Amino acid sequence: MAAGPLVVDFPSMGAALCFNSLESLLRDSASGFLAAVSAAPAPGxxxxTNFHRVFSRVLSGYPDPPLEAIWFFSALSFHDSPGDLRSLLQLLSAFTASSPGAAKPLALxxxxISELFHSDKTRRETEALVEAVLSYISICSSRPAASADGASADAGRLLPAFGELVKVWSVRHSMDRCPFQVLFPLAGEEARRELMKEGCSVEYLAGVVVAEAxxxxxxxxVQNGTGVPRAELQKELKMWAVSSIPVFQNQHFFGVLLNMLLNSPLPxxxxxxxxxxxxxxxAIYDALILVDYSFINNVSGVDQADLLPIYLSRLIITLDAVNDARRKGDQGRAMSFVNAFSISNVPNYLIKWATCKAGFGAVSKPIANTPQALLKWLVDLEDKGLKVFGDNSSWIKGRLIYDEVKNGFGNRMIHSGADLFFIDKQSGEEVMDTTKGSEDEDAVEMETTGNAFMAAAQSMKVETNGIRKRKGCGNEDAAAVKFVKYKVEDGSVKDYFLSANNGMSSGSEVENPQSDDEMEESD
Structure with a gap:
């Protein structure tokens, strides 16, 4: 991107300026901008003027101007009219009309987003501007992937001077705080560290921007939901999130959201x-776990190995979500996460990846497709020499040990098969039904057992006729419990958990979310 000498002509003046590269021009200009702003007698x-002249000529020399040059020129314009965010959005969008893909328009x-975050505008005005930004993001996201000719401009790497431009845009709000924290206030520490690395990709920056919006x-x-019942507000958040994610169809955006959850609380x-x-x-847990988005599973032109961090993150946040739901006593929500994960593409991808890396026949499959069992299986493979988690290996292992000690997952995972167990509180029988269905199945009110199942299962013994009786129960008058065994692949189980109208719903599950394919058809 403009690595050679850069000549800026001024025909009306009969003069020209020569710079070693666009990089050197940007660094010198950013330094001059910051000095001029600091020395000014008052804000604004x-x-x-001289910066305006130079960069007007620079931009006119490119059919598709570099992101960094557009950023600096737009900073000059915004400095002249601070607070006019609609004009800023129009200016940035005008410069990217010829961009072949979505990455650069989104990154710009x-x-x-930063100015909206720091703005003192009324909530209604801010909300209208955010809606305008999201509409523009939706339009850009529908663009086809950049061709090979446009790859360098749209999906390339940021110049090293990018950090200086971050200072230019953050100086209005703070000269003491980290400039990246000012310009990317909702990105989270993990994303900011990635942006600080020299040569960060434009596509990653675009994903961060979409995640912030x-x-x-x-x-x-949420701020506008004052007085709205929490259950109703939660439902609205989930449905908006589920409907928006496939519209943005941005892999890096999805990964940034996952990392935000990994490093909760949210920023x-x-x-x-x-x-x-x-x-x-x-709401984000529900949107990322309960729906399996095709734009993640079917990414054309992307090395499947590049998807490994996303699938590993989905595994870990699912386990976090399950633990969080159990801590709150919401066993139905916890099992809905387990069920959605088990039938998603994540277990198959991770098992195939590990098997391919270790060699076919070299490893056995995990005992179940649950997040706990799969994570333990991957940690065991890491201990045997397979590089799975990279630099995060110690952190992941410590997390697994903590979960096993706190929740007893080690004991729970010794049972083979991806079976789901429920407590039938309406029945007085003490049996385990291994059939796939019964006549009164739809009429039975169920809830997942979680820890209750393990406690009860350990107190029961197998009889030759298939009937299991309690062993050493302390309270003979306690209500009897019926255990019904289902396979994950049973359609009845999927319908039970993913339906919004089942009696188990706690208001936490996404209610009848459309798949992204269905949304496209409805459009």
Whole structure:
């Protein structure tokens, strides 16, 4: 991207300026901009006329101007009219009309999201601008992938001077805080560290920007939900998230959201209370776990190995979501996560990847497709020499040990098969039904057992006729429990968990979410 000498002509003046590269021009200009702003007698009083002239000529020399040059020029324009975010959005979109793909137009929006976050505009005005940004993101996301000719401009790497441009855009709000924290306030520490690395990709920056816009919209929905029942508000958040993710269809955006959940709480402490943050986090858990998006599973032109971090993150956040639901006593929600994970593409992908790396026949399959069993299986493979988690290996192992000690997963995983167990509170029988269905199955009110199943199962012994009786129960008058065994692949189980109208719903599951394929057909 403009690695050679750069000549800026001024025909009307009969002169020209020569720079070693666009990189050197950007660094010198950013330094001059910051010095001029610092020396100005009042905010907005700096004279930036010469910068305007130079960068107007620079941009006119490119059919598809570099992102960094557009960012600097737009910073000059915004400095002249601070607060006019709609004009800023229009300016940035005008410069990317000829961009072949979606990455650069989306990445350019970072200053707009930052200014919306720091803005003192009314909530209604802010919400209208956020909607405009999301509409633009949706339009850009529908663009086809960049061709080979446009790859260097759209899906390339950021120049090393990118960090200096971050300072240019953050100086209005703080000269003391980390510039990346000011410009990317909703990105989270993990994403900011990635952006600070030299040579970060434009596509990753685009994913961060979309994630910030997504999170900001959820926060505004919560802020506007004063007086709305929590269950109703939670449902609205989930349905909006589930319907928006396949529209954005951005792999990096999906990965950034996963990392936000891995490093919870979400970076919204200045916008929401602790209780409201939990509400938003639960909505994102549902949107990322209960729906298996085709744009993640069917990414054309992408090395499947590049998807490994996403699938590993989905595994870990599912386990986190299950544990979180169990801590809250919501066993139905916990098992809905386990069920959705077990029938998703994640277990198959991770098993195939590990088997291919280790060699066919070299490893046995995990005892079940549950998140606990699969994570333990991968950790065991890591201990045997297979590199699975990279630099996060120690952290993952420590997390698994903590979960096993706290929740007893080690004992729970010794039972083979991906079976789901439920307590039938309506029955007085003490049997385990191994059939796939019964006449009164639909009429039975069920809830998942979680820890209750293990406690009860350990107190029962197998009789030759298939009847299991309690062994050493302390309370003979306690209500009898019927255990009904289902296979994960049973359609009845899928319908039971994923239906919004079942009696087990706690208001936490996504209610009848459309798949992204169905959404496309409905459009």
């Amino acid at each position: 009083a700096a004279d930036l 929006l970072a200053p707009v 997504f999170l900001l919209r959820l926060c505004l929905k 919204v402490y200045s916008l929401l209370s602790a209780d409201d943050e939990i509400l938003v986090r639960d």
